[in-house]
Amino acid sequence: MLADDLRGMGYIALKDLRAYYFKPPNISWGILFPFAFVLAFAIRNPGELRELVPGLLALTLLFGTSSMEAIVIVFEQRIGAMERLMLAPIRLPALLAGKLLGGMAFGLAVTLVVLVISLLVFGTIPANWPLLILALLLSAAAFSALGAFVSVAVREVFEAQTLANFIRFPMMFLGGVFVPLASMPGWLQVVARLLPLTYSVEALQAAFAGRSWSTAGLDLGALAAFAAVLFGLAVRTLARRA
Amino acid sequence: MTEAIHVTGLTKIYPAAKGRPPVRAVDGIDFTVREGEVFGFLGPNGAGKTTTIRMLTGLTRPTAGHARVLGFDLATEVTRIKKHIGVVPETSNLYDELSAFDNLVFSMQLYGVPRAERKPRAEELLARFGLSEKRDVPFAQLSRGMKRALTIAAALAHRPSLLFLDEPTTGLDVMSARHLRGMIADLRREGVTVFLTTHYLEEAGRLCDRIAIIVRGHIVALDTVDGLKAQASGRPTVEITVAGEEGRTETLRLEGDDVEATLRKALAQAGGRRVLAVNTLRPTLEDVFVRLTGLSAEVMLMEKGRGGSDARG
Numbered sequence: 001m002l003a004d005d006l007r008g009m010g011y012i013a014l015k016d017l018r019a020y021y022f023k024p025p026n027i028s029w030g031i032l033f034p035f036a037f038v039l040a041f042a043i044r045n046p047g048e049l050r051e052l053v054p055g056l057l058a059l060t061l062l063f064g065t066s067s068m069e070a071i072v073i074v075f076e077q078r079i080g081a082m083e084r085l086m087l088a089p090i091r092l093p094a095l096l097a098g099k100l101l102g103g104m105a106f107g108l109a110v111t112l113v114v115l116v117i118s119l120l121v122f123g124t125i126p127a128n129w130p131l132l133i134l135a136l137l138l139s140a141a142a143f144s145a146l147g148a149f150v151s152v153a154v155r156e157v158f159e160a161q162t163l164a165n166f167i168r169f170p171m172m173f174l175g176g177v178f179v180p181l182a183s184m185p186g187w188l189q190v191v192a193r194l195l196p197l198t199y200s201v202e203a204l205q206a207a208f209a210g211r212s213w214s215t216a217g218l219d220l221g222a223l224a225a226f227a228a229v230l231f232g233l234a235v236r237t238l239a240r241r242a
Numbered sequence: 243m244t245e246a247i248h249v250t251g252l253t254k255i256y257p258a259a260k261g262r263p264p265v266r267a268v269d270g271i272d273f274t275v276r277e278g279e280v281f282g283f284l285g286p287n288g289a290g291k292t293t294t295i296r297m298l299t300g301l302t303r304p305t306a307g308h309a310r311v312l313g314f315d316l317a318t319e320v321t322r323i324k325k326h327i328g329v330v331p332e333t334s335n336l337y338d339e340l341s342a343f344d345n346l347v348f349s350m351q352l353y354g355v356p357r358a359e360r361k362p363r364a365e366e367l368l369a370r371f372g373l374s375e376k377r378d379v380p381f382a383q384l385s386r387g388m389k390r391a392l393t394i395a396a397a398l399a400h401r402p403s404l405l406f407l408d409e410p411t412t413g414l415d416v417m418s419a420r421h422l423r424g425m426i427a428d429l430r431r432e433g434v435t436v437f438l439t440t441h442y443l444e445e446a447g448r449l450c451d452r453i454a455i456i457v458r459g460h461i462v463a464l465d466t467v468d469g470l471k472a473q474a475s476g477r478p479t480v481e482i483t484v485a486g487e488e489g490r491t492e493t494l495r496l497e498g499d500d501v502e503a504t505l506r507k508a509l510a511q512a513g514g515r516r517v518l519a520v521n522t523l524r525p526t527l528e529d530v531f532v533r534l535t536g537l538s539a540e541v542m543l544m545e546k547g548r549g550g551s552d553a554r555g
Binding site for chain 1: 299300301321322324325327329331333335336337338339340348351352353354
């Protein structure tokens with residue numbers, strides 16, 4: 001049964017990447033959108049652009065993984081294709097994990113492009129590569145799970161887009177991408193601590209700055225917890241509809 | 243004969259929502275489907291047909307009751323059941339972006355068909371359903387009939403031993419519908435058990451070995467087509483058409499237990515007029531349906547047109 005689940009997961013992810021993700025508008029939007037925001041911020045606040053690179057990567061991952069993920073499931077539910085997957089001999093968590101995997105793979109691919117551009121343009125080389133890779137993987141899992149949860153929580157595609165933006169845009173400004181957490185009022189810092197982007201930015205900053213693993217431990221743990229809880233909630237919500 | 247499906251007391255109650263009371267969509271039904279037969283499940287819109295299919299295929303959890311599908315317990319072995327069944331929903335639901343060939347391959351990937359078998363099986367199914375020329379055409383660009391055929395092909399790709407067909411010919415043109423009926427008859431010959439819901443009584447009469455009629459969540463009749471007809475009227479009807487005045491014709495109908503005696507009585511009533519035709523009438527499946535549901539076939543089809551997408555149907 002586990003072999004069936006793993007096989008199903010892989011094929012669902014591959015099918016999603018082929019059918020939905022790797023389309024020119026998605027790729028260009030996934031790359032351009034975070035750059036546009038960072039550049040807009042940099043023009044307004046000229047300074048050390050290199051410091052923005054971890055935030056840029058986190059933003060790219062957030063939008064790359066969750067944008068399509070948040071609508072794929074609800075879209076497939078509308079056209080009946082989700083039912084087709086639910087009829088297959090695969091358990092529900094594996095089915096949803098396949099969806100997550102597709103979102104993660106696309107988000108990581110787009111982020112890799114942005115990382116290479118950042119390396120070439122800004123010359124910023126991460127000091128701790130293993131930490132960077134782990135931080136990117138856990139961030140992708142957390143953001144993809146967020147997208148999946150949004151997608152199963154609603155019944156219409158436009159509702160999914162609205163809810164995803166309602167969550168992501170405040171997160172973008174509170175997650176420490178543009179403004180360091182320390183310079184925020186205390187209550188805003190508390191709110192920021194409830195957002196997965198905050199931990200993603202911090203973990204990536206630690207990887208670029210070459211800080212120790214123990215410094216980033218809390219961030220990595222928080223990202224893993226976000227991924228697990230949001231994934232669990234998504235599975236539960238989908239199962240309840242049966 | 244082995245049972246493909248055995249259902250006892252199967253019930254589905256949808257909870258109250260948005261001010262509406264709970265809906266008892268399926269209410270304690272019992273039936274069996276024999277291995278290798280085409281089993282028809284008929285009923286008006288909202289009778290519980292689709293809900294029953296959804297429960298038997300693991301898409302909806304029953305509120306009460308038990309079911310065994312292909313020998314597996316629905317409550318505890320649903321994943322094993324899924325491995326051996328194929329489902330064709332009322333609306334074709336393959337992936338618009340994938341080609342006909344890729345849709346079939348993806349179906350096989352999900353069901354664990356070995357890699358070496360996928361390509362030849364996909365080609366075989368495309369040929370069988372007359373879609374070889376559309377092999378690389380995206381699903382979105384196929385005609386309605388072709389989409390339906392490909393959806394059935396995808397459901398058969400992993401060689402299921404039980405196939406659920408929910409309104410397979412709804413919305414198809416005459417030729418496509420006829421072609422699909424031929425395919426269903428072929429499946430029966432191959433030993434595949436078919437669970438068929440349809441609004442077309444003639445289609446059910448022609449294809450099904452046995453038929454269950456469900457009304458408001460209850461099965462009100464279950465028998466062979468002939469058995470159902472016999473239930474509708476135990477007495478044959480003799481109809482004679484005689485020449486009337488001024489070139490008109492007149493039809494006389496008489497019911498009786500003995501056909502010969504009834505015919506003699508009818509001829510006597512004709513009073514020596516010239517007999518143009520003599521027929522023995524047997525009840526049609528529509529007569530049975532009307533008697534059991536209180537709905538005419540036309541009303542059922544009209545209802546279908548209005549609420550065909552009702553998932554609780």
